């Protein structure tokens with residue numbers, strides 16, 4: 001599980017004043033909503049009170065040492081307990097305020113920061129970031145009032161300068177396994193700059209789409225890699241995922257099915273299942289997870305009969 005912080009801070013690190021936000025930037029609130037939607041959000045009691053209601057479409061955990069019940073929210077007595085309550089989820093978001101950030105920042109792997117340009121008066125602050133965070137993505141919004149920047153940082157062991165393409169690929173794959181998509185993207189980009197390789201291009205395409213790049217860029221890259229190596233299982237899996245994520249669901253599902261016929265195993269079946277293409281198991285009297293059903297299901301897929 002990725003533990004992330006999401007915050008908006010001014011150039012002088014102010015995040016709050018008099019129990020509220022010192023600015024009004026609708027696009028920042030929209031971004032907050034889209035990043036956290038469907039996930040668990042963890043916040044301090046004072047931040048909850050400044051919002052005044054649970055955040056819709058999200059599991060709300062409020063930290064309080066003395067409060068007992070808040071309708072629509074779960075209560076946690078400390079930060080580790082709040083994080084443990086979200087165990088098993090893909091990503092959990094620490095949403096402030098200053099007191100909570102102080103304790104939780106050292107536990108975070110990813111930061112989504114909106115930097116609001118200007119110096120503000122305030123009474124809540126984002127503490128200095130712990131060591132090891134590297135900026136992996138930045139967008140500038142000079143036309144918001146006030147102007148702002150959106151920055152994503154991830155805690156990484158630095159990619160050593162002088163690393164060769166193979167080391168970068170290995171590091172990128174480790175990052176992919178840990179769902180650190182921005183780090184994976186950076187490693188694969190550097191590896192490709194040193195030595196082009198279709199498999200790495202397809203890994204890069206998947207990291208790109210998972211880290212917010214346009215679907216088209218990722219799709220073109222994944223499809224080019226597939227043209228070069230149409231039977232490569234890793235490329236087939238990445239291409240199927242990228243096509244689905246970029247909105248080409250039926251083409252993506254066909255690609256995944258081709259992968260199964262080419263010998264792809266549980267990763268392909270899991271991806272197909274995630275997209276809701278599950279059919280009845282071959283032996284209906286046995287559970288879907290029974291080894292006979294699993295084996296027969298895979299066999300039928302490979303024979304293009306399922």
Ligand SMILES: NC(=O)c1ccc[n+]([C@@H]2O[C@H](COP(=O)([O-])OP(=O)(O)OC[C@H]3O[C@@H](n4cnc5c(N)ncnc54)[C@H](OP(=O)(O)O)[C@@H]3O)[C@@H](O)[C@H]2O)c1
Pocket residue numbers: 006007008009014015016017018019020021043044045046047048050063064065066067076077078079095096097098099100101103124
């Ligand atoms: N710009 C941003 O991104 C952003 C984000 C969030 C909030 N804010 C702003 O930040 C300000 C609020 O921040 P704040 O620092 O004053 O308060 P806060 O961190 O939101 O809440 C503090 C309260 O949370 C509980 N708490 C904190 N740490 C805890 C822990 N480790 N274990 C259990 N409970 C814990 C305590 O509640 P009890 O007193 O009930 O025990 C504490 O009094 C507001 O102005 C808000 O608008 C800004």
